Amino acid sequence: MDRRSVIKNAGIAGVLAAGAAPAAFAQGATIRWRLASSFPKALDTIYGAAESFAKRVGEMSGGKFIITVHAGGELMPAFGVVDGVQNATVEMAHTAPYYFHGKDETFALACAIPFGLNSRQMTAWMYDGNGLKLTREFYAKYNIINFPMGNTGAQMGGWYRKPIKSVEDIKGLKMRLGGFAGRVMERMGAIPQNIPGGEVYQALEKGTIDAAEWVGPYDDQKLGFNKVAPIYHYPGWWEGGPQLDLFVNDKAFASLSPEYKAMIENAAAYAHTEMQAKYDARNPKALKELVAAKTQVLPFPKDVMDLAFKESMALYAEISAKNASWKKMYDDYAAFRKDQNLWFRFTEARFDGFMQSQKL
Numbered sequence: 001m002d003r004r005s006v007i008k009n010a011g012i013a014g015v016l017a018a019g020a021a022p023a024a025f026a027q028g029a030t031i032r033w034r035l036a037s038s039f040p041k042a043l044d045t046i047y048g049a050a051e052s053f054a055k056r057v058g059e060m061s062g063g064k065f066i067i068t069v070h071a072g073g074e075l076m077p078a079f080g081v082v083d084g085v086q087n088a089t090v091e092m093a094h095t096a097p098y099y100f101h102g103k104d105e106t107f108a109l110a111c112a113i114p115f116g117l118n119s120r121q122m123t124a125w126m127y128d129g130n131g132l133k134l135t136r137e138f139y140a141k142y143n144i145i146n147f148p149m150g151n152t153g154a155q156m157g158g159w160y161r162k163p164i165k166s167v168e169d170i171k172g173l174k175m176r177l178g179g180f181a182g183r184v185m186e187r188m189g190a191i192p193q194n195i196p197g198g199e200v201y202q203a204l205e206k207g208t209i210d211a212a213e214w215v216g217p218y219d220d221q222k223l224g225f226n227k228v229a230p231i232y233h234y235p236g237w238w239e240g241g242p243q244l245d246l247f248v249n250d251k252a253f254a255s256l257s258p259e260y261k262a263m264i265e266n267a268a269a270y271a272h273t274e275m276q277a278k279y280d281a282r283n284p285k286a287l288k289e290l291v292a293a294k295t296q297v298l299p300f301p302k303d304v305m306d307l308a309f310k311e312s313m314a315l316y317a318e319i320s321a322k323n324a325s326w327k328k329m330y331d332d333y334a335a336f337r338k339d340q341n342l343w344f345r346f347t348e349a350r351f352d353g354f355m356q357s358q359k360l
Contacts, residue, residue, distance in 0.1 A: 158213030
């Protein structure tokens with residue numbers, strides 16, 4: 001069978017089935033892959049990271065490696081991308097791994113857990129600690145190789161119809177809460193809801209939920225949450241540094257030349273840095289505008305923070321006792337977190353605290 005026609009007519013699944021991909025790629029044929037995002041196009045920061053990645057790969061390959069990006073729901077449901085990559089329905093996906101903690105709690109450690117690492121610490125763990133090694137060992141069970149591809153930085157604590165004044169206000173609260181944090185909020189008495197970003201506004205507007213968190217001012221303003229819930233609490237203690245990941249089907253990745261593999265790795269690293277740069281640059285203006293529009297920005301009460309921390313640590317101990325994959329990764333993660341917070345206490349925290357108390 002002619003290998004070029006296999007690529008043209010069958011796509012990557014056919015190529016892999018025929019065992020012909022490496023030779024075809026070596027001949028310089030144009031490669032066309034699809035990337036399924038878990039995010040709507042309206043979120044130009046998170047969804048845009050995948051577009052930035054695809055653009056970089058196209059430029060580095062001289063137009064020979066074309067990756068098309070598809071918003072959540074376009075090719076598959078927003079929360080169906082792990083299955084999509086695992087089964088080679090698509091070659092790639094861009095998502096927040098903690099969305100899939102229902103499959104295995106270990107997914108959350110690759111993204112964010114309550115009272116976990118901040119964004120710089122997460123990047124340090126991934127690139128210079130054991131993070132990338134441990135997550136790749138875990139993802140291998142799902143036919144996935146992962147690359148860090150974005151971080152929002154510490155997030156806000158969400159939008160509420162009424163202010164949270166004590167832990168009593170958490171009880172019975174129906175809240176859209178992405179990822180692993182819902183497990184902790186449930187222990188505190190809340191009723192967490194895992195709803196894709198594109199559906200949150202409608203649920204909040206209709207009263208299906210009482211509160212919702214998403215990311216921070218720039219994205220939240222775009223989604224208009226302040227129009228239906230005027231209280232904006234902080235901080236998002238469940239997301240101190242949530243990392244987004246690029247998932248690649250392992251057989252598809254193995255079929256690439258070393259040059260194309262390097263393009264994926266480097267384009268993902270670029271998009272990883274660019275995403276947080278955009279959030280850090282754009283959030284201040286959006287927050288000012290939200291406050292000008294009568295948003296009330298309030299800190300969580302100390303008793304809420306204290307209970308959330310206590311329940312988080314208890315949950316992690318329980319999971320470690322029954323999930324070997326989680327325990328292996330969490331033990332390393334927790335040791336790294338301890339050292340990072342010791343270091344940051346003397347440097348970042350002290351410097352930031354002083355600067356933020358000054359009139360600039």
